[in-house]
Amino acid sequence: MSAEGRVRLTVLGGYLGSGKTTWLRHQLHAGAYRDALILVNEAAETPVDDALLTEAAGLEVLAGGCACCAGRDALVALLRRLADTRSRVRSDDARLDHILLETSGLADPGAIVAAIRADPVLVHHMVVTEIVVAVDALHGAAQLAGEALGRRQVETADRLVVTKVDAAAPDDVARLVATLARLNPGAAVSGAAKGDAHPLPDHAEAEPIALPALSADDAPIFTTRLTLDERIDWPAFTVWLSALLHARGDDVVRVKGVVRTPAGRLLLQSVRRVVQAPERLPDTVERGTDDTIVVIGRGYRGEDLARSLARFAGAG
Numbered sequence: 001m002s003a004e005g006r007v008r009l010t011v012l013g014g015y016l017g018s019g020k021t022t023w024l025r026h027q028l029h030a031g032a033y034r035d036a037l038i039l040v041n042e043a044a045e046t047p048v049d050d051a052l053l054t055e056a057a058g059l060e061v062l063a064g065g066c067a068c069c070a071g072r073d074a075l076v077a078l079l080r081r082l083a084d085t086r087s088r089v090r091s092d093d094a095r096l097d098h099i100l101l102e103t104s105g106l107a108d109p110g111a112i113v114a115a116i117r118a119d120p121v122l123v124h125h126m127v128v129t130e131i132v133v134a135v136d137a138l139h140g141a142a143q144l145a146g147e148a149l150g151r152r153q154v155e156t157a158d159r160l161v162v163t164k165v166d167a168a169a170p171d172d173v174a175r176l177v178a179t180l181a182r183l184n185p186g187a188a189v190s191g192a193a194k195g196d197a198h199p200l201p202d203h204a205e206a207e208p209i210a211l212p213a214l215s216a217d218d219a220p221i222f223t224t225r226l227t228l229d230e231r232i233d234w235p236a237f238t239v240w241l242s243a244l245l246h247a248r249g250d251d252v253v254r255v256k257g258v259v260r261t262p263a264g265r266l267l268l269q270s271v272r273r274v275v276q277a278p279e280r281l282p283d284t285v286e287r288g289t290d291d292t293i294v295v296i297g298r299g300y301r302g303e304d305l306a307r308s309l310a311r312f313a314g315a316g
């Protein structure tokens, strides 16, 4: 328990697809955050991350609204409920002392922390002990250059974890680290490869990325759900997804979903144009949200995506 008797809250943030779940999954596997209740907030109404964080001691999902804006009241209500339940537990051993909130990739962790601090009940029960922000070594530079949200996330961090160091060129990583040091000189910065700690290249001589002024009126990022049914033609679906990302990979920021295919239950996901080989998930824990693909991005119409998929692969 924290010195003041309040619950410690760790906030794990970072842009869409930056590697938050991968990093947390690895931390849990290595024994970290084992005492914590994991709260997962996803931008989409159909969460996926909970299917991956199987080693969490306890897990709750806050779906269908980013906890820093549309889902803020739901987060505060959930934290109040947890605080209330905790206050009625008599045994020290059974009492909840640590919560880790994995935010949606669209969240500004600073706004979440402000909401908790501004709540007259929570302020007495919870203390934010660390804001960890994942920064994608492959896409972080573009996100910092082009997205105000990407910068805000970095600026609010206590600890920055540069993910995907295994997949990026060392010179690019060094420039990214130099940029992070300029944006948030106080934050500790470390590297990770698929969740494992990974050394970062020396950035002493690296030139930080130019960060142009950003206008606040970028089109908002939104979520589209595509429901797949048994008529789906899987090879055609794969071709459709590749073609979509090839043509619109700058607009389609993130795709993910759990689908039931002839090859088993698969997690499909991409970050911009980088598509991960499908990951096989256990068949035993089918969920109501299986067979829904969530597409997150801007610059297109959701109904056009569904129509295009239906025409191409027989569902949508």
Ligand SMILES: Nc1nc2c(ncn2[C@@H]2O[C@H](COP(=O)(O)OP(=O)(O)OP(=O)(O)O)[C@@H](O)[C@H]2O)c(=O)[nH]1
Binding pocket: 014, 015, 016, 017, 018, 019, 020, 021, 022, 023, 049, 104, 105, 134, 163, 164, 165, 166, 167, 192, 193, 194, 195, 254, 256, 269, 270, 271, 275, 276
């Ligand atoms: N090569 C490599 N790939 C990674 C690493 N970390 C994450 N990925 C991949 O990047 C993609 C996104 O990873 P996630 O961990 O789901 O990212 P996230 O931030 O939780 O995503 P959202 O919750 O949707 O914002 C997946 O395809 C991962 O396999 C890494 O360190 N190296």
